Amino acid sequence: MVEDIFEEEMNRRRIFKDTSILSPHYVPDELPHREAEIRNITRSIAPVLRNEKPSNLFIYGKTGTGKTCAVKYVMRKLKEFAGNQEKNPKGTVVKTVYMNCKVRDTKYKVLLKILEDEKLNDSELENTPLLDRPHKSLKGMDPGDLYDRLFNVVDSNKINLIVVLDEIDMIKKGFDDLIYILTRINDELKHGTVSIIGLTNDMKALRRMDPRSRSTLCQEERVFKPYNAVQLKTILQQRIEQGFQEDVVESSVTALIAAFAAQDGDARYALKLLSKSGEIARDESAPNVLNEHVEKAKEAVESDIIIEAISSLPEHQQLVIYSIASLTSEGGMYKRLSGLGGGDLFTGEVYEAYERYCNLLERKARTIRQFSEYLNELEMLGLITMRISGKGTRGTTRFIRLGYSPDEIRSILRKTLGLELRSPS
Numbered sequence: 001m002v003e004d005i006f007e008e009e010m011n012r013r014r015i016f017k018d019t020s021i022l023s024p025h026y027v028p029d030e031l032p033h034r035e036a037e038i039r040n041i042t043r044s045i046a047p048v049l050r051n052e053k054p055s056n057l058f059i060y061g062k063t064g065t066g067k068t069c070a071v072k073y074v075m076r077k078l079k080e081f082a083g084n085q086e087k088n089p090k091g092t093v094v095k096t097v098y099m100n101c102k103v104r105d106t107k108y109k110v111l112l113k114i115l116e117d118e119k120l121n122d123s124e125l126e127n128t129p130l131l132d133r134p135h136k137s138l139k140g141m142d143p144g145d146l147y148d149r150l151f152n153v154v155d156s157n158k159i160n161l162i163v164v165l166d167e168i169d170m171i172k173k174g175f176d177d178l179i180y181i182l183t184r185i186n187d188e189l190k191h192g193t194v195s196i197i198g199l200t201n202d203m204k205a206l207r208r209m210d211p212r213s214r215s216t217l218c219q220e221e222r223v224f225k226p227y228n229a230v231q232l233k234t235i236l237q238q239r240i241e242q243g244f245q246e247d248v249v250e251s252s253v254t255a256l257i258a259a260f261a262a263q264d265g266d267a268r269y270a271l272k273l274l275s276k277s278g279e280i281a282r283d284e285s286a287p288n289v290l291n292e293h294v295e296k297a298k299e300a301v302e303s304d305i306i307i308e309a310i311s312s313l314p315e316h317q318q319l320v321i322y323s324i325a326s327l328t329s330e331g332g333m334y335k336r337l338s339g340l341g342g343g344d345l346f347t348g349e350v351y352e353a354y355e356r357y358c359n360l361l362e363r364k365a366r367t368i369r370q371f372s373e374y375l376n377e378l379e380m381l382g383l384i385t386m387r388i389s390g391k392g393t394r395g396t397t398r399f400i401r402l403g404y405s406p407d408e409i410r411s412i413l414r415k416t417l418g419l420e421l422r423s424p425s
């Protein structure tokens with residue numbers, strides 16, 4: 001009996017060789033189709049190795065185009081080079097601090113992260129920011145003091161510091177001030193330099209920026225283009241070779257995944273599909289990964305994406321989409337009036353349903369105006385589509401249609417909103 005369950009378990013493992021290769025955080029040794037971008041970034045930052053300040057660099061491109069992994073790749077190579085005595089005989093000190101601004105979303109948090117990072121608190125360095133802080137934190141310290149500490153650690157150790165601000169559009173507070181500080185510090189430093197690499201997939205981020213910050217940050221700019229199907233195939237192939245057992249993934253599978261992901265040119269989506277397809281094949285104890293597993297994986301991945309999108313909405317937007325989902329399940333007024341159906345809802349009936357759910361949860365319903373804003377935002381996220389009604393009995397109203405299965409959306413939100421306990425249905 002015991003033998004059997006282990007045998008089954010071991011068979012299940014046969015699809016993958018090494019699942020860590022498929023993790024979103026894994027940075028491969030080679031990044032196919034990003035050679036030119038990598039060379040470009042390398043060229044931009046290479047002056048640090050001569051103790052010169054490189055230009056600040058701003059990189060944008062759609063999601064999954066390899067911005068984060070390309071920059072991490074170059075940082076890794078830079079560290080290797082700088083740490084090699086033969087290649088860097090003068091021992092020029094180069095440090096990079098990487099952070100994701102989704103988490104460090106204010107000027108203060110960014111500065112704190114730089115100063116608390118282990119790279120600037122290396123035991124080889126003198127005068128490190130945390131030296132006199134036994135609890136290893138600078139939290140609560142005045143921003144001016146943080147600046148002084150940054151100045152001291154860079155100047156006294158002659159550090160050439162590169163700060164990588166990933167998803168830089170997420171910084172909510174003090175953005176312009178931060179860019180200003182990190183740039184102007186170079187005017188005061190006698191030794192060492194500080195430069196910035198900013199990354200974003202939000203094409204509008206640039207336009208929202210103060211022109212001064214913009215010109216400082218974008219001394220150099222790079223755009224990462226979406227991958228096409230052929231490129232995605234190479235990227236997938238590399239992970240298949242390293243992460244899967246030999247010959248378990250059919251070549252038609254690679255082509256199918258690449259074709260799906262090429263719609264947005266998104267390598268992350270391609271890799272998600274690949275690993276999910278493998279998991280499904282493994283769980284079915286199938287000997288190979290087949291197209292049918294990809295089809296199933298696509299559904300599962302898309303549903304994960306929707307769940308994430310909906311779960312991270314603010315509460316009132318969740319209430320709006322919940323109202324839309326409920327009405328869609330019921331068929332809506334349009335169906336009842338015209339007998340035509342088709343899943344279109346009137347704005348008015350959605351607002352009424354929204355008010356009812358607000359009452360149920362003892363929340364104050366927002367105004368129609370705000371409600372319209374919520375609809376626009378939900379449309380931008382692709383969760384609903386809207387169209388203006390033609391001339392009709394009800395004047396100009398908007399028809400709303402849900403982009404996804406109403407039952408799925410309701411089941412996700414019933415729990416989050418706490419409607420499980422209150423709603424009779």
Ligand SMILES: Nc1ncnc2c1ncn2[C@@H]1O[C@H](COP(=O)(O)OP(=O)(O)OP(=O)(O)O)[C@@H](O)[C@H]1O
Pocket residue numbers: 023024025026027028030031032033034061062063064065066067068069070200201235267268271
């Ligand atoms: N050229 C490539 N070769 C191998 N893997 C790649 C390549 N480009 C991207 N990837 C992989 O695809 C995934 C997404 O890449 P990455 O995180 O760098 O995208 P991004 O441009 O930073 O996206 P976002 O804007 O959403 O942050 C990662 O797992 C990464 O390792």
Ligand SMILES: [Mg+2]
Pocket residue numbers: 067068069166
């Ligand atoms: Mg990224």
